[in-house]
Every structure is written in structure tokens, then in C-alpha cells.
Ligand SMILES: [Zn+2]
């Protein structure tokens with residue numbers, strides 16, 4: 001079968017012909033219908049040798065939806081023909097966290113040579129993907145694959161970040177979303193669907209603000225020297241209750257703490273490598289709380305799928321055949337993808 005494989009650090013992935021896997025034990029073979037392309041795929045491709053614990057080669061792709069093609073003899077709870085989305089973070093499978101469906105915070109994460117499907121283990125940029133256990137599968141029924149695949153990271157990560165702030169997002173609250181790309185446009189929709197918060201969107205691109213508007217944001221503004229003042233003015237001067245930073249550069253972190261009201265919440269989702277100095281006393285808002293949410297839990301993925309099936313969230317996608325992955329990667333790198341790029345096997 002065709003697969004897009006990372007074969008050398010710092011080099012683009014290469015198309016390859018590999019053997020179609022045969023499921024054994026508790027494994028499940030899924031025929032891929034769609035796979036999302038994520039910024040973290042770019043980070044993995046660009047990583048220096050030794051920066052990640054993964055062994056090469058492996059097939060990329062951690063946002064995967066498809067149909068169960070074959071089952072190992074020890075599988076439980078799924079049937080051939082079921083349509084599913086993959087829960088992408090694969091932990092050790094035995095610690096308390098994994099047991100509770102929280103592989104994203106697996107206690108043994110530091111000892112594993114992978115972080116999940118397509119992240120050190122063969123993922124979904126291929127015709128088939130081998131899943132180690134049915135516990136990593138969430139049913140999608142008739143949800144279109146191009147909608148379901150991005151839910152497993154872009155949707156789930158946004159949902160998990162919002163869930164962690166929910167106590168602060170009641171009626172009358174205001175949330176700022178910085179960065180309205182694949183994740184941010186879903187965060188805007190999830191905030192609208194599951195919280196009482198007003199949503200202010202911030203980006204450097206006009207078309208991203210248009211996407212924020214279509215996603216239900218109450219207000220959008222470009223990043224400029226006075227963006228903090230513009231946002232604060234939208235809250236009557238008090239500042240926002242929460243900021244979801246999908247960029248994570250020093251510039252966006254400084255903007256975030258500049259617009260938060262006292263007791264405000266900052267969730268840094270983007271891996272922009274920025275730095276924020278913490279000192280007390282200092283310039284940070286009193287009562288300010290910071291979180292670094294990573295991906296999400298398996299129960300949350302089921303909740304995101306339910307939201308999508310209800311019509312409350314819709315992923316804006318651009319489709320590419322798997323054979324055109326290099327073009328999709330180049331477009332994403334230049335910031336030229338609207339919403340999420342989705343690869344479909346040829
Ligand atoms: Zn991702």
C-alpha cells in the first residue's frame with residue numbers, strides 16, 4: 001500500500017510502498033478515508049536528530065478517520081465495517097491515566113518511543129493504519145471522513161483547552177482566541193456551542209478573521225501595536241476572562257497577559273516556543289492562572305464527535321489527494337491553508 005513516510009530527520013517525508021499490515025491480538029486495521037495535516041507534522045519533519053524520541057522510518061498522520069477493515073482475534077467491542085476516528089495519543093496503555101482514557105497525560109510518556117499514531121508509530125497518511133487497540137477508536141457513524149479526521153486533534157485539542165477553562169466561561173464572560181487556523185476556528189465554534197462566553201478573535205491574516213467571523217466570533221481584529229487596548233475596550237476596559245493562545249510566541253503571550261483581567265485564565269495551546277517571565281510582584285495580572293493543555297482525552301473525543309454530528313461545529317477543510325501531500329505541506333508551511341488541509345487516499 002502507499003504511505004507517506006518520514007525516513008530522515010530534517011528532510012521531507014517520502015512516498016513509499018509498504019506491506020499492508022495484518023492485525024494480530026487486540027489490533028485493528030482501519031482503511032483510511034481521510035487524514036488531517038497538522039502544524040505538528042511540520043515540527044516533526046523539521047526536528048533535528050535526537051530532538052524527538054521516535055525511531056525512523058514511520059508513516060506520518062495523527063488525525064485519521066476511516067472504516068474498520070480487519071480485526072485481530074483478541075479485539076473487543078468493534079466490528080468490521082464500523083466507521084471510526086482514531087484517538088491519536090497512544091500512551092503506555094497500563095497506567096492510571098491511560099486506563100481513564102487520558103493517554104495524552106500518560107505517566108510513562110517520558111519512557112515511550114512514540115507519542116501516538118503518526119508520531120513515532122505508523123499513522124494515517126497511508127491507505128491503511130494499524131491501531132494497537134480498539135480503545136483508540138471512537139465511532140463516527142455517517143459523519144463525513146473529512147469532518148471526522150480533524151476532530152481527533154484540531155477539534156479535540158481545542159475542546160480540551162476550552163474544557164479546562166469552563167469554570168471561567170459563564171454568561172457575561174469574554175474569551176480572546178489568538179490564532180484562527182485549523183484549531184482556532186474550531187475553538188471559536190466550541191466556545192459558542194458549549195460556553196456562555198463572548199468570543200474575540202485575533203490573527204495576523206485578514207482571511208483568518210473572516211474565518212473567525214464565519215465560525216461565530218463576536219469581534220475580530222488584526223495584531224497591531226494597540227491590539228491589547230482594542231480588545232480591552234471591547235470589555236469596557238476590564239480585560240478578558242480567558243485567552244486561548246493557539247500561537248504561543250513571545251509576542252502572543254505578552255498580548256495575552258496584557259488583555260487578561262485580574263483572576264484571568266491563559267491556556268497556551270500553540271507550540272510557538274515563546275517565553276513569559278513569571279515574577280511576583282511583577283506585571284502579570286493578580287490571580288492570573290496559566291495552563292499548558294496538551295491534546296485531549298478519549299471521552300472528550302466522543303463529545304467532540306457528538307457536537308459535530310449535531311451540527312454545532314463544522315471543520316473548514318481543503319482537500320488534497322495523498323499523492324499531493326508535498327503541495328499540501330508546502331501550502332501549510334506558507335500559512336496558505338484555510339482551516340484544515342485533509343489528505344484523501346488516491
Ligand atoms: Zn496535530
Ligand SMILES: [Zn+2]
Pocket residue numbers: 091092093094095096097098099103106107108109
Ligand atoms: Zn500510560
